[in-house]
Every structure is written in structure tokens, then in C-alpha cells.
Amino acid sequence: MRTIFLDRNTFPADMDLTPPGAAENWTTHDRTAPDEVIERLAGANVAITNKVPLRRETIEALPDLKLISVAATGYDVVDLEACREHGVTVSNVREYAVNTVPEHTFALILALRRSIIGYHQDVLNGAWQRSEQFCFHTHPIQDLAGSRLGIIGEGAIGQAVAAIARGFGMEPVFAAHKGVDGLGPLYTPFEKVLETADIITLHCPLTPATRDTLAMPEFRAMKRRPLIVNTSRGGLVNEADAVRALQEGLIGGLGFDVLMREPPEAENPIVRAAERPDVVLTPHVAWASREAMTEVWRQTIEAVDAFAADAPVRTLT
Missing domain, CATH: 3.40.50.720 (NAD(P)-binding Rossmann-like Domain)
Structure with missing residues (x-):
């Protein structure tokens, strides 16, 4: 052939x-x-x-x-x-990605939750060298243990993410499908996940039904300023709305490995926000161990x- x-x-x-x-x-x-x-x-x-x-x-x-x-x-x-x-x-x-994507997901979560990017940049800028004590506190650091992880997508990758979360002492919950009722006790209502999660991570396909799963209405419903992590498909999160939500303090950070258009244009809102210490952007490599x-x-x-x-x-x- x-x-x-x-x-x-x-x-x-x-x-x-x-x-x-x-x-x-x-x-x-x-x-x-x-x-x-x-x-x-x-x-x-x-x-x-x-x-x-x-x-x-x-x-x-x-x-x-x-x-x-x-x-x-x-x-x-x-x-x-x-x-x-x-x-x-x-x-x-x-x-094939049941190890590589969940591991990358947690690399983004840990980088954001512990402000790794911000502190690394501070060291490069000489802040540690100029400090008068052994450490300094310019960025917030939070443990994963005891936090709630909202998972959108209950397939093999979502399940592997949940398993890692339990190892960190987190409480993983699977969000019911947006706009769908009656999925049973294994799912937490979508709106409740928005209100109670400390971190939200997406692991579902991009379809007409899942496009813009998270946009301004959803960001405004978030009560705990969660981190938003997307290692699945660009388009699941409205990129302009995500940056706006970050600027307005509705969410605590963005960890993205995928964008709607790849390679992205220079004016892509996530790309333009990537210099912030609370944004981590990688070039669609979560799959690539x-x-x-x-x-x-x-x-x-x-x-x-x-x-x-x-x-x-x-x-x-």
C-alpha cells in the first residue's frame, strides 16, 4: 500500500x-x-x-x-x-496518554499553586541575592493537601488525574456535564464544582457541546478563585474571558498546554498574559513524553x- x-x-x-x-x-x-x-x-x-x-x-x-x-x-x-x-x-x-498528560497536568498545578514561576524569576532578577535573610515571600504558596480538585471529563485521563490527586491528599470530584442533569451520584453538579473547587482541570474532547465550557458566566460563578488548567483541547475555555477573569481576580491562575489556534498568533490573549507569574503556558507537549x-x-x-x-x-x- x-x-x-x-x-x-x-x-x-x-x-x-x-x-x-x-x-x-x-x-x-x-x-x-x-x-x-x-x-x-x-x-x-x-x-x-x-x-x-x-x-x-x-x-x-x-x-x-x-x-x-x-x-x-x-x-x-x-x-x-x-x-x-x-x-x-x-x-x-x-x-496512550494516561501517564504523560496527568503528570503534566500536575506539573502545571504545582507550578501555580507554589508560585514556582514567580520565585524562579525573582531569583533570576537578583531578589534572593539582595535579600537580607534566607528566604523572602513575594508570591503566595498553598499546599495541595485538603484542596478540592474539580475534574471536567471522567475518561481514562480524568480518572488518572483523580488518582494522583488522592495521593496528594486532595478531594477530586467529577463535574456533571454542563447543562445535563441526572448523571448519578458519581458526579457533582457542574454549578457546585464551579462554586467549591480550588482547582479546575479539563480532560474532555472538544465538541460543539463542550466549546466554551468555561467562559465569563462560569468564571463569575467561581467562589474560591480557583486555578484553571487545560491540557485537553483549545476551545474548551474561552481564552479572552479567562484572561479577563484573571485580571478581575475571579480566578487565581491559568495553566494551559493547548490553545484554540496552534501555533498561536502573537496577539492571543493567553500568550500575551504568559509573562505574569500566575500564568504557565506550554506548547501542546503534555502528550509528548x-x-x-x-x-x-x-x-x-x-x-x-x-x-x-x-x-x-x-x-x-
Whole structure:
């Protein structure tokens, strides 16, 4: 099968990406612009993409395409309806990030809760060297133990975050879906989570129903000035509203690994606020431990080889 990997640079250059065994003709591109997709996939049977979009007009222009193997869990870059209509199988990877994303989530939480960024910058600016005692207190520090962690998203990653939280002596609660009642006793009402959480972290997919899960109405309902952490998908939190809420003192800090548009524009409100000591912004790398990336690639090529053997795995269409 002729197989094309559209965005190889989403993995580190020093990582060995073994081609699928079924790829008789194997081509990789470091990156692919939207206007290059159709030309590069012409005659291909398999497309591998991490973040390169494959929309309806692309699918319709590629009659030889039979499989799209998404090197990620999120598949919003692929038009599934068009794939179904044109007989294109779509496969993704799953549950590879149950360690890396929760660990990154807590790296952001700890950096904010203990003001690591602010104190590090103070040291670089010479404040410790000029101090007249062994320490100084320019930023607030709070323990995690005894605090309430509101988790939006109850899947494998959300559950792993809750497990880590319990190890820190926190009280993790899973928020009921916004605007949905009757989910049962395992869920805390969405509004109550807003009112009582010390930290809120998001671990759900981006869909029309979850877009702007947190915006000004939700920020105004928060009583404990919580930290807001998003290592899931840009768009779950309204970025302009989040910065406004921070400026108005409605929340205590922002820890973001994802933005609505990536790479972001210079005027993105989170980017512009990132110089603040109560904002930590990382470039969509929560997923990218070496162990997790190895598993992503294993599942990606497994999907190609399984399809070639008429036994497709993890299919979405």
C-alpha cells in the first residue's frame, strides 16, 4: 500500500519511526500545508496525520484513499462523515496518554499553586541575592493537601488525574456535564464544582457541546478563585474571558498546554498574559513524553498493518 505521513515533525527528529510493514511505498513529509494535501496524497492508499486536516473536499478528491491513521486520540482534523460516504476507514490511537498528560497536568498545578514561576524569576532578577535573610515571600504558596480538585471529563485521563490527586491528599470530584442533569451520584453538579473547587482541570474532547465550557458566566460563578488548567483541547475555555477573569481576580491562575489556534498568533490573549507569574503556558507537549510517543507510533503503524490484513482496529468509521 502506498502510505504517506503528512507531518513527521510532530515527533522529535531523533525518534526512530519505523514504517508499517504493509507500506510497500513509504513517504514522509516534515509538514504539510493545507493547499499541499491533495497533491501529496494523490494515488495514496493510506494517509497518516497527526494534525494536518483532511476535510470533505480533500476526501472527495482522493479516490484511492482507503485508510486514515490518526497519530493522536483527537480526530477533529478528519471529516468522519465524508469518510463514511466514500468508504474511507479512520483509525486513531487510544489511552496512550494516561501517564504523560496527568503528570503534566500536575506539573502545571504545582507550578501555580507554589508560585514556582514567580520565585524562579525573582531569583533570576537578583531578589534572593539582595535579600537580607534566607528566604523572602513575594508570591503566595498553598499546599495541595485538603484542596478540592474539580475534574471536567471522567475518561481514562480524568480518572488518572483523580488518582494522583488522592495521593496528594486532595478531594477530586467529577463535574456533571454542563447543562445535563441526572448523571448519578458519581458526579457533582457542574454549578457546585464551579462554586467549591480550588482547582479546575479539563480532560474532555472538544465538541460543539463542550466549546466554551468555561467562559465569563462560569468564571463569575467561581467562589474560591480557583486555578484553571487545560491540557485537553483549545476551545474548551474561552481564552479572552479567562484572561479577563484573571485580571478581575475571579480566578487565581491559568495553566494551559493547548490553545484554540496552534501555533498561536502573537496577539492571543493567553500568550500575551504568559509573562505574569500566575500564568504557565506550554506548547501542546503534555502528550509528548518519550514513552507516550513510542506508544502513539506503535498504535499508528498497527492500524495500517491491521487494515492491510482485513482486521482494522480502533476504527471511527
